[in-house]
Amino acid sequence: MRNYSGVGNTLTLTAPYDVASGGGALIGATFGVSKLALKAGQRGPFEVTGAYDLPKDNAAVAEGVRAYWDNANKVVTATANGNTPVGVFTAARSAGAATANVRLNGSF
Template structure:
């Protein structure tokens, strides 16, 4: 291991930009992850930046496996809509329209 190595970066401590619950998406600048604990805005929270997660999605969208998935920070859901959203994942599985939950693999 290089002497300047700090950590793998799969889990990272960030300052919560808003109140979050464990399992919720968290976007800090361009860093995205899933909260591991509940945290109030301004508190430290650990986020997981890699892995496969089930999470709320835009219900009125059909997803194909491998599709680019974006984080809609205003709606706090995953979406295939790129406009004003941040690319954070790929669709791990296809998802029907309508469906409230999608499975994603984070880009981390």
């Protein structure tokens, strides 16, 4: 098959803002976790599937709840309104916890 271009777990995308290695970024409608530290406008590898510990908002979250990316604050949240779906929380986290584990849904 000549049109196959890869598995699609890692995509080379342009960072919309400075992103640390392991940091999340919303690139258009695609959310990914950067494999490298990238400057705004720099192209690099982003993981779009897998499970990652990401910074989260101050609210409590339950296991299995949908996770959304709050692009203004650069955190994951359970709040859908105004945010982009990225996956599901893999474990409950209390209010005030700094991070949460999210399994990304590469189909978003």
